Amino acid sequence: xxxxxxxxxxxxxxxxxxxxxxxxxxxxxxxxxxxxxxxxxxxxxxxxxxxxxxxxxxxxxxxxxxxxxxxxxxxxxxxxx
Numbered sequence: 336x337x338x339x340x341x342x343x344x345x346x347x348x349x350x351x352x353x354x355x356x357x358x359x360x361x362x363x364x365x366x367x368x369x370x371x372x373x374x375x376x377x378x379x380x381x382x383x384x385x386x387x388x389x390x391x392x393x394x395x396x397x398x399x400x401x402x403x404x405x406x407x408x409x410x411x412x413x414x415x416x
Contacts, residue, residue, distance in 0.1 A: 353385065353413055353415075354385040354386065354387055354413050355379060355384065355385070355386045355387070356386070356387045356388075356389075356409050356413070357372050357375060357376050357386060357387070357388050357389075358372075358388065358389040358390070358391060358405075359372040359390055359391075360390075360391055360392070360393040360394045360395055360396075361390055361391065361392055361393065362392075362393065362394050363394050363395045364394055364395050365395060368395070369390065372388070373388075376388045387409065389405070
């Protein structure tokens with residue numbers, strides 16, 4: 336993916352994301368995900384794009400308690416229509 340091109344294209348949209356959330360499990364079965372997620376978060380942050388990151392104790396599975404405690408509140412505070 337060409338990130339600079341995608342970023343420039345997004346500037347012409349009527350509304351933009353205020354932030355991006357990236358989270359990953361510390362023991363993800365897909366070993367590239369923690370490293371890749373940290374890299375992407377650093378890349379975005381280095382270009383002034385607001386990013387929220389969280390590494391949690393867990394793997395690749397979506398945990399129901401995290402949906403209620405972390406994911407839904409994040410969307411509630413970050414999305415506007």
